[in-house]
Each structure stands twice: as C-alpha cells, then as structure tokens.
Amino acid sequence: xxxxxxxxSSAPLAETPEEISRRRFFEKLSIALVGLCTxxxxxxxxxxxxxxxxxxxxxxxxxxxxxxxxxxxxxxAVTVIDPSSLxxxxxxxxxxxxxxxxxxxxxxAFSVNCTHxxxxxxxxxxxxxxxxxxxxxxxxxxxxxxxxxxxxxxFRYDVRVENGEVQMRQAIVPISTTL
Amino acid sequence: xxxxxxxxxxxxxxxxGISVLLSPMKHIAPQDSKWWYVFGSATLVAFxxxxxxxxxxxxxxxxxxSQAYETLLFITNNAPFGRFLRGLHYYGASAMVLMxxxxxxxTFLFGAYKFPREMTWTTGILLxxxxxxxxxxxxLLRWDSTAAWSVVVAAEQAGRIPIIGDWVxxxxxxxxxxxxxxxxxFFAIHxxxxxxxxxxxxxxxxWLVLRHGISEPPVAGKPVDPATYRAEYEELLKKSGKPxxxxxxxxxxxxxxxLIIAIAVAAFFVGPPALDKPPDPSILAADPRPDWYLLWYxxxxxxxxxxxEGYVMxxxxxxxxxxxxxVPIWNHKGERAASRRPxxxxxxxxxxxxxxGLWWEGQQSPWSPNFEAQPLSEKVVGAxxxxxxxxxxxxxxxxxxxxxxxxxxxxxxxxxxxxxxxxLTRDNMVIRIVNGGTNMPAFGxxxxxxxxxxxxxxxxxxxxxxxxxxxxPIAENQIFQ
Numbered sequence: 001x002x003x004x005x006x007x008x009s010s011a012p013l014a015e016t017p018e019e020i021s022r023r024r025f026f027e028k029l030s031i032a033l034v035g036l037c038t039x040x041x042x043x044x045x046x047x048x049x050x051x052x053x054x055x056x057x058x059x060x061x062x063x064x065x066x067x068x069x070x071x072x073x074x075x076x077a078v079t080v081i082d083p084s085s086l087x088x089x090x091x092x093x094x095x096x097x098x099x100x101x102x103x104x105x106x107x108x109a110f111s112v113n114c115t116h117x118x119x120x121x122x123x124x125x126x127x128x129x130x131x132x133x134x135x136x137x138x139x140x141x142x143x144x145x146x147x148x149x150x151x152x153x154x155f156r157y158d159v160r161v162e163n164g165e166v167q168m169r170q171a172i173v174p175i176s177t178t179l
Numbered sequence: 180x181x182x183x184x185x186x187x188x189x190x191x192x193x194x195x196g197i198s199v200l201l202s203p204m205k206h207i208a209p210q211d212s213k214w215w216y217v218f219g220s221a222t223l224v225a226f227x228x229x230x231x232x233x234x235x236x237x238x239x240x241x242x243x244x245s246q247a248y249e250t251l252l253f254i255t256n257n258a259p260f261g262r263f264l265r266g267l268h269y270y271g272a273s274a275m276v277l278m279x280x281x282x283x284x285x286t287f288l289f290g291a292y293k294f295p296r297e298m299t300w301t302t303g304i305l306l307x308x309x310x311x312x313x314x315x316x317x318x319l320l321r322w323d324s325t326a327a328w329s330v331v332v333a334a335e336q337a338g339r340i341p342i343i344g345d346w347v348x349x350x351x352x353x354x355x356x357x358x359x360x361x362x363x364x365f366f367a368i369h370x371x372x373x374x375x376x377x378x379x380x381x382x383x384x385x386w387l388v389l390r391h392g393i394s395e396p397p398v399a400g401k402p403v404d405p406a407t408y409r410a411e412y413e414e415l416l417k418k419s420g421k422p423x424x425x426x427x428x429x430x431x432x433x434x435x436x437x438l439i440i441a442i443a444v445a446a447f448f449v450g451p452p453a454l455d456k457p458p459d460p461s462i463l464a465a466d467p468r469p470d471w472y473l474l475w476y477x478x479x480x481x482x483x484x485x486x487x488e489g490y491v492m493x494x495x496x497x498x499x500x501x502x503x504x505x506v507p508i509w510n511h512k513g514e515r516a517a518s519r520r521p522x523x524x525x526x527x528x529x530x531x532x533x534x535x536g537l538w539w540e541g542q543q544s545p546w547s548p549n550f551e552a553q554p555l556s557e558k559v560v561g562a563x564x565x566x567x568x569x570x571x572x573x574x575x576x577x578x579x580x581x582x583x584x585x586x587x588x589x590x591x592x593x594x595x596x597x598x599x600x601x602x603l604t605r606d607n608m609v610i611r612i613v614n615g616g617t618n619m620p621a622f623g624x625x626x627x628x629x630x631x632x633x634x635x636x637x638x639x640x641x642x643x644x645x646x647x648x649x650x651x652p653i654a655e656n657q658i659f660q
Binding site: 050077079080082085086087088089090091092093094095096112113116117118119120121122124126127128129131132133134135136138140141146147148149151171172173175176 | 243244245246248327328331332334335336338339344345348349350352355356357358359360361362457458459460461463464465466467468480481485488489546547548550576577578579581582592615618619620621622625
C-alpha cells in the first residue's frame with residue numbers, strides 16, 4: 001500500500017496551465033510566509049543576542065577616593081565599581097586600576113590588563129615594574145613595554161581631581177586590536 | 180506474568196516501532212573491525228556522561244555572575260554527590276577529548292576518511308571543534324577568578340581578528356567589561372547552543388556511518404578505487420560481515436565500561452578541579468590558564484615570536500581546521516594502509532609530540548615570572564653583611580629573583596644565574612643590568628647609587644666551586660696567603 005502511494009506521488013501529473021500557475025503561487029506564498037515567520041522570530045532574537053555590539057558606554061566619571069588617600073610616588077591597586085553594572089553582577093561589577101599619585105594634583109591610572117592577552121599585571125614595588133603572570137610581559141613604571149610579548153604599552157585611563165575627589169573615567173577592558 | 184509482559188511489549192513495539200528504531204544496531208559490519216574500532220563508541224558514551232552529569236549539575240547551578248560561585252561551593256561541599264558529579268563532568272570532558280583524539284588518529288591512520296566516507300570525517304572534525312568549544316565554555320562556567328580572567332583572555336584573543344575583532348570581543352564579554360551579562364552568555368552557549376548543534380551533528384555522523392558502513396581494516400597493496408570500492412565493500416559484507424550487535428559491539432561495551440569506571444574513580448578519589456578565588460576582577464593575584472586540553476595552545480602563544488603572534492593566534496586554528504576539513508578532498512583514494520603511508524604516521528606522531536611537548540611547556544610555564552619567590556637565605560647568599568649580603572637582598576627586592584634561578588630558587592623566565600660569574604665579567608654584568616637585554620628590562624634608571632655595586636658584588640660570588648683536582652698548588656698558596 002505504501003509502495004503504491006509512493007509510486008503515485010512520484011508519477012508525473014498531468015497539469016493544466018491553471019493548475020501549474022496555482023501550484024507555483026502556493027509554493028511561492030508558502031516560502032514567503034516561512035521567510036516572514038523566520039524574520040518575525042529571528043530578527044528580535046539575533047538583535048537581543050548581539051546587542052552588546054552596539055551598547056554604548058556612558059561616559060561616566062567614577063570617584064575612587066580622596067587625594068590624601070594616596071601617597072605621592074606610590075602605585076597602588078584601586079578597586080572601581082562599575083556604575084552601569086547590571087543588578088545581578090555581584091563581585092563582577094568590580095574592577096581595578098593601578099593608580100599612581102605623581103604630584104599634589106596629578107595622577108596616572110594604568111589599566112590592569114596586559115596588552116598581550118588581558119591578564120592582570122602586578123606592580124612590583126621594589127623593581128618598579130609591572131609584570132604579567134600569563135606570558136611574562138614586563139612594563140616599566142611609565143607603562144612602556146620592558147620585555148616579553150606585549151605589543152603596546154599599558155593603557156591609561158583619564159583621571160581628574162574634582163570637588164576634592166579623585167575621579168577616573170569608567171574602566172573598560174581595553175582590547176588590543178593589533179592586526 | 181511473562182505472557183503479559185510479552186503482550187505489552189508487542190503492543191508498544193507495534194505502536195512505537197522500537198525494534199525498527201534499534202535495527203541499525205544490527206547493521207552488518209566487517210568482522211575484522213576489532214579493538215581499533217572502539218574509540219567512536221567511547222567518545223559517544225563520554226558525551227552521554229557529559230549530558231547526564233551536566234543536566235544533574237544544572238539542578239543546583241545558578242548561571243548568575245553574582246551567585247554561580249556560591250552555588251559551585253554548595254555543589255562541591257554540601258550537596259550529596261555534588262563533588263562526585265563535578266568530578267564526573269570534568270573527567271568526562273577529559274575522556275571525551277582523549278577519545279575523540281584517539282578516534283581521529285585511528286581513522287586517519289586507517290585511511291578511513293577516504294572514499295566514500297569523506298563527509299563522515301568532515302562531520303567528525305566539526306564535532307572535535309564543538310567539543311573543544313564545550314571544554315572552553317565549560318571551564319568558564321567554573322566561575323572563579325581563573326574563569327573570569329579567562330573570559331578577558333578570550334576577548335583579547337578575539338580582538339585580534341581583523342575588522343570585526345572588537346565586536347566579537349564585546350560579544351564575548353557581554354559588554355565593555357566583565358559583568359552581569361558575561362556568565363549567562365556562556366551558560367546559554369554551553370548548555371543550549373553547542374549541545375543542540377552537537378546532537379544534530381552526532382546524528383548526522385552516525386547516519387553517515389550507517390550509510391557508508393564501518394570501514395574495513397586496510398590491507399597494504401589494496402588501494403581505494405572510487406569506481407569499484409562500493410561493490411567490493413558489499414561483496415566483503417556478504418562474504419564475512421557480522422551484525423554489529425552483538426557480534427562486534429561487545430568490545431565497545433568492554434572499553435566503554437572501563438572508561439566509565441576510570442572516570443568515576445578519578446571523580447571519586449581525585450575530585451573536581453579546586454575552585455580558585457571568587458570571580459572578582461579587582462583581585463589581581465590571578466594566573467589564568469586553560470584546562471589541559473587547551474594548555475598547549477596557551478604555551479604556543481608564549482613561545483612564538485611576538486611579531487607573528489597576532490597572525491598565529493588567528494591563522495593557526497583556521498589553518499589547522501581547514502587542513503583537517505579538506506584532508507579527504509585531496510586525498511580521497513589510493514592506499515589506506517599506514518604501512519604504505521609513512522607521511523600519515525609522521526603527521527600523527529609529530530602532532531602528538533607537538534601537542535604533548537607544548538602541554539609540558541604549558542605545565543612548567545618557564546616564561547612566567549615566579550611571584551612566590553622568597554628572599555634568599557644567608558646560606559645561599561653566602562654572607563651576613565656587606566655588599567654581597569645587600570646585593571643578595573636586592574636580587575630579591577628588585578625582582579631579579581622572579582625571573583632568574585639561584586641554586587634552584589626563583590623563576591625560570593631568564594637564564595639560571597647560579598654560576599653567572601663563570602661566564603660574565605664584572606663589566607658585562609654592569610652593562611646587562613643597566614641596559615637590559617633580550618627580554619630583560621633595563622634596571623639602570625631604577626637603581627639607587629651603590630645598589631648596582633652591591634648587586635654585582637653578589638653576582639660575582641656566583642661561581643662554580645673548585646673541585647680539588649682543579650686547584651693548582653699556586654692557587655692553593657694564593658688562597659692561604
């Protein structure tokens with residue numbers, strides 16, 4: 001029985017021009033509707049997933065302390081809380097920068113991310129070097145590359161002293177697009 | 180009772196078609212398919228272990244950046260069988276990577292990727308890529324400090340892709356930095372996207388195995404000729420083929436049983452990988468590195484020249500992927516036996532040596548500074564005061580010990596300086612310290628007056644001790660004078 005069905009369905013049909021036209025119409029209509037359904041569901045879905053591509057970072061200044069919290073000449077790790085973090089970010093809303101008070105009102109904030117692959121660099125006080133644990137990148141105290149594979153100096157963030165507070169522009173992970 | 184059971188079974192079988200569904204298990208396969216052919220089944224079973232243990236873990240795991248770490252602590256320390264399940268999932272992943280590697284090597288060495296099984300190989304290569312993707316995303320779900328920093332490393336690597344790199348990096352991070360959107364993204368990929376794709380490809384892979392049959396063991400001097408192969412294969416099956424179940428499958432069952440026991444024993448006695456510190460990006464004492472199956476690539480990136488690194492980072496995986504995918508396209512006929520394809524043996528051996536060697540280097544990570552280096556003892560320094568003593572202290576304080584060894588203590592990033600005075604003169608030492616050298620910072624600007632002299636004084640004492648036979652009478656006299 002099944003064989004007969006298969007045979008009859010695969011046999012050439014004697015179609016009139018009207019039937020052909022009708023069949024082509026429904027074929028095209030069905031394909032168009034499938035396309036429409038895919039778009040109705042797919043566009044918002046893809047948009048939702050790739051939204052981070054287009055999310056613009058608000059230019060926020062974050063207070064990281066008072067000038068007197070930092071000794072002149074010292075480089076210290078400062079924790080920064082992301083002001084635009086999602087409510088469920090927890091500890092991941094935190095990040096850090098290496099902050100150095102150069103003079104009374106002058107500060108430098110280095111990114112903690114090695115420009116090689118983003119690992120957290122550590123400041124060696126005695127050696128006056130930043131060192132990376134991952135692939136051994138080394139930077140001088142001004143952030144320039146001293147040794148190892150980093151392709152560029154450590155990134156710096158803007159810092160200012162405003163209303164008696166040390167503020168820095170929001171810390172993001174700097175991406176080294178070297179190619 | 181048995182009669183009722185039979186009636187129920189027959190009714191269910193008639194309505195559900197269970198026997199028909201399982202009939203592929205009895206497909207006819209070459210009878211010589213013996214112990215070399217068990218790796219595919221082992222890979223599949225390892226995948227099933229992953230699905231089962233993963234589903235169980237998902238009952239307690241919360242894919243929130245703020246809570247995942249706590250749920251992992253709960254699973255590991257409090258939940259009944261939680262530690263075992265985490266271990267099962269970790270060693271199951273390791274087993275899957277190992278088995279897929281063995282399956283691939285066997286298929287390659289037996290020339291089983293040749294006509295007509297080219298697409299069976301290709302789908303297998305894609306499954307390897309998805310498996311490694313599962314391994315990496317799975318490591319990130321172990322949401323501790325290492326995982327959080329590994330996300331940054333992944334984003335930085337993606338950032339090297341020309342034109343779209345920055346976008347891909349932001350996509351991985353779920354924004355401009357690690358945060359609330361990061362973990363749930365990897366959870367969705369690890370738990371829904373990749374497994375869904377893998378189910379589809381495993382189905383396709385198995386369908387192709389059934390469609391083209393299990394390849395017969397190769398015979399030297401009997402090359403694959405696409406014009407005649409299918410007829411010869413059919414003839415072979417008619418003459419000496421055996422149903423896969425149960426005539427051939429028992430070997431698979433034995434190996435799979437051994438594999439499950441090995442995974443369970445490792446999970447029970449060794450336990451899952453320990454959790455690092457919490458995923459707090461402000462904790463900078465982190466040393467992110469991938470799990471063992473990607474450690475070799477991590478090592479490769481440390482060892483290649485910096486100038487070509489960006490190209491290798493992006494180009495190497497693409498090149499290897501394309502090579503593997505297209506192997507059966509340009510090499511689809513001819514000899515299958517490894518004895519007639521010495522280059523095939525060489526490729527497998529070199530791959531194993533390369534991956535093994537790089538993995539070993541990755542384990543040692545000699546390029547990483549040793550941040551745990553402790554100050555040298557007075558015994559090692561060889562003085563309790565004076566310039567040599569001060570120099571010994573400076574050797575630690577100035578970070579020299581992070582990268583150099585003294586009598587086995589310190590880092591391995593730079594040369595071992597235990598006997599440096601035997602090879603460098605005082606002037607050479609001064610030049611090297613002040614100006615730096617290949618892969619060494621210049622310390623001139625950061626040394627205070629007198630510190631350079633102390634450092635050199637210490638280094639000048641780093642000499643190989645004289646053996647009695649090396650001491651000449653004149654030298655002995657000079658010492659005693």
